[in-house]
Amino acid sequence: MILWYVNVGKVTSDGALDPAGLVAIAVAHAFALFVGVSMAANISGGHLNPAVTFGLAIGGHITLLTGFFYWIAQVLGSVVACLLLKLASNGM
Numbered sequence: 034m035i036l037w038y039v040n041v042g043k044v045t046s047d048g049a050l051d052p053a054g055l056v057a058i059a060v061a062h063a064f065a066l067f068v069g070v071s072m073a074a075n076i077s078g079g080h081l082n083p084a085v086t087f088g089l090a091i092g093g094h095i096t097l098l099t100g101f102f103y104w105i106a107q108v109l110g111s112v113v114a115c116l117l118l119k120l121a122s123n124g125m
Contacts, residue, residue, distance in 0.1 A: 066081065069081050077103055077106075078095075080103050080107070081107070082107075083103075083104050083107050083108070086100050086103045086104060086107065087100065087104075
């Protein structure tokens with residue numbers, strides 16, 4: 034776990050942490066979520082977060098079986114994203 038923090042420090046060492054930089058980071062994150070939800074809206078209703086899927090399954094908006102399959106897809110997607118990030122950052 035400590036190695037992960039050291040690596041993230043290397044990746045973000047030149048990041049701007051003043052208010053303008055933090056706003057830029059927040060806007061970029063919001064835009065990325067908007068694009069992800071927009072792309073997934075026709076397939077799964079925009080489920081990108083397992084907590085959202087869990088809430089909809091408990092609330093009865095989707096079946097528990099459908100929720101389970103969405104969870105599997107979300108976890109596999111996050112594993113693939115981590116592998117792609119490791120590949121793109123040369124293992125940092």
